[in-house]
Amino acid sequence: xxxxxxxxxMVDAVRKAARGLKRDFGEIENLQVSRKGPGNFVxxxxxxxxxxxxxxxxxxxxxxxxxxxxxxxxEGQDKTHTxxxxxxxxxxxxxxxxxxxxxxxxxxxxxxxVAGVIYDPIKDELFIAERGxxxxxxxxxxxxxxxxxxxxxxxxxxxxxxxxxxxPRLLKxxxxxxxxxxxxxxxxxAALDLAYVACGRADLYWERDLxxxxxxxxxxxxxxxxxxxxxADNGAEPLAAxxxxxxxxxxxxxxxxxxxxxxx
Numbered sequence: 001x002x003x004x005x006x007x008x009x010m011v012d013a014v015r016k017a018a019r020g021l022k023r024d025f026g027e028i029e030n031l032q033v034s035r036k037g038p039g040n041f042v043x044x045x046x047x048x049x050x051x052x053x054x055x056x057x058x059x060x061x062x063x064x065x066x067x068x069x070x071x072x073x074x075e076g077q078d079k080t081h082t083x084x085x086x087x088x089x090x091x092x093x094x095x096x097x098x099x100x101x102x103x104x105x106x107x108x109x110x111x112x113x114v115a116g117v118i119y120d121p122i123k124d125e126l127f128i129a130e131r132g133x134x135x136x137x138x139x140x141x142x143x144x145x146x147x148x149x150x151x152x153x154x155x156x157x158x159x160x161x162x163x164x165x166x167x168p169r170l171l172k173x174x175x176x177x178x179x180x181x182x183x184x185x186x187x188x189x190a191a192l193d194l195a196y197v198a199c200g201r202a203d204l205y206w207e208r209d210l211x212x213x214x215x216x217x218x219x220x221x222x223x224x225x226x227x228x229x230x231x232a233d234n235g236a237e238p239l240a241a242x243x244x245x246x247x248x249x250x251x252x253x254x255x256x257x258x259x260x261x262x263x264x
Contacts (some may be wrong), residue, residue: 010117013056017049018121038162049087084216090189104191116217127195133195136225140160144227145200158207165209194218198225228252
């Protein structure tokens with residue numbers, strides 16, 4: 001387990017915000033829901049969780065900036081530190097009563113993600129990582145899977161919302177990957193997809209058209225778990241490119257090759 005002051009701040013914040021989400025998930029039929037865009041819903045629960053997260057993080061580290069899904073960007077006096085906050089990753093799952101969603105917080109320091117926390121409140125699974133200190137799930141050290149054969153690999157991916165992204169490109173990529181791998185899944189939470197690669201439940205993951213708050217925490221989780229993370233075109237920095245591809249060294253290289261093949 002990581003017992004640093006920074007990790008204590010992050011874990012306390014997500015656990016505090018998660019309490020409201022658990023209550024609202026239990027009464028999902030009573031949620032007040034508004035449409036934020038085609039196929040992309042935002043709930044009162046989402047906004048409340050973000051307020052709790054923001055208040056807790058600002059109180060603990062008052063100078064840090066924030067980039068939030070609902071609240072946008074807030075520039076801090078400390079220009080070297082920025083929180084990337086997703087109060088409810090997997091909103092569509094949440095609103096349909098599917099118990100697969102999470103809260104995600106990543107900390108960027110001078111352009112590098114140095115810490116991340118992803119919390120699944122329904123399963124009570126807490127994924128944490130800090131640069132140079134490893135990755136953990138509920139106090140247990142985690143590592144990416146050791147599989148090296150695509151035929152045995154379980155692959156997760158993400159698809160863009162209605163009216164966003166390049167659907168024909170995704171369909172070509174899915175068809176190419178599906179043809180040579182052991183199984184393919186679309187689970188509905190980018191942060192948990194990354195966390196599942198970090199702990200070996202999934203062997204590979206890719207997705208395009210993401211935001212920084214979707215993947216900041218998950219990127220450092222995978223890296224601290226011994227995995228390789230790039231953008232979907234094999235560039236070094238996924239956050240700037242708004243896409244991600246990850247897995248162990250061997251399978252990551254295979255995945256990048258498949259994505260290139262699909263887009264030729």
